[in-house]
Amino acid sequence: MRQDIPPMTSVRQITQKKRDAWWTVLLVDPVATPLVRWTAVWTRFTPNQITWMALFLGLGAAACFAMGSWTWLLAGALLYHLSFVLDCMDGKLARLTGTGSVFGAWLDYVFDRIRVLACAVALMGGQYARTGEVVYIWLALAVVFLDMLRYIDALQIFKVRHEMRKQIKARAERAAAADNAIELAFMEDLLRDNPEADTELDDAQRRGARTGEVPRVAADAATPEAPDVAAGVPAQRAARSRADRSVVDLHREFRSRFPWYLRARSFLLRHRVRTHLVSGIEFQMAVFIVAPLFNAIIPVTIAAGALLLVFELAIIYKLQLSTRDFARTIADFDAQERQRLSREEQEGGDLSPEQASAAARAQEEAGSR
Secondary structure, eight states: OOSOOOOHHHHHHHHSOSSBOHHIIIIIHHHHHHHHHHHHHHOOOOHHHHHHHHHHHHHHHHHHHHHOSHHHHHHHHHHHHHHHHHHHHHHHHHHHHTOOOHHHHHHHHHHHHHHHHHHHHHHHHHHHHHHOOTHHHHHHHHHHHHHHHHHHHHHHHHHHHHHHHHHHHHHHHHHHHTTOOOOEEEHHHHHHHOTTHHHHHHHHHHHHHHHOOOOOOOGGGSOTTOTTSSOSOOHHHHHHSTTOOEEEOTTHHHHHHOTHHHHHHHHHHHTTBOSOOSSHHHHHHIIIIIHHHTTOHHHHHHHHHHHHHHHHHHHHHHHHHHHHHHHHHHHHHHHHHHHHHHHHHHHHSSOOHHHHHHHHHHHHHHHHO
């Protein structure tokens, strides 16, 4: 028995995500979180061992689905839900005990894909064997395709956003080298600690439009432990000016087009529910739990797939608008750099080689766009 596991209130804070799928928040966390604490206190199970158990239960669900009859579908749905509970427990146990690993994250991801593939083939194959309807073959292909699309899309969007942040930080570092540093905070970082950060910034900017005050974000709104919140500022300067941060918001155009989104998001986040209401998790639960429970494989799978595509297209559209905000942010950095170099040229005469190189680079980048 371990004595270093905190009480349940602390376990919830440590293990539960601040934003999660509504299925997880409502139907999994109330069961998984107490089980995680019990597992940490009374057993020697590791997160990777729980990942393996989740896979075995998932394969058991696939075996039940393959039988085809409604009784077996019910058993498969129950096993799939239990498999998903274990799938959530491995990450929670890793966070609670500090035993997470890169390999464990990879194992969890790969086993998830294996479970979905096996259950999709078994569920639709069992129904095809029972009815002979070819539509089940197409549904199996659609389920596997949509699951892969969802995770590939998420990976690529992450890469694009990472590259945008990287380029913005490079501009800030260039400004820092010229003693014109700006301490940056990215809005998505601030939102992790304060779900109202973008609303507060919008209010500050509206006040600034009336009073001339430059909108800033307070230091306590930022994530203190995140090393990438501030970019391009030496440590000693960051310590002096941490109260003032210029916020880079790559979702401003999206919010301006859909002002109701902030109210809906704030309501959901107060309940820890993310705005992506139909993600890969909800899609899987609809196909492998809801559809078998109601013996309505075809209509539920089609409806869930359509909703998943709608939300994926919304995310892609949001990314497109973010790239426009990114282009405007970079253009603002370049304009500020050109203005600075122009002032230095007027005040000091000839430019140093470093300044001349920076000016040429800024002009070249502006011309390339």
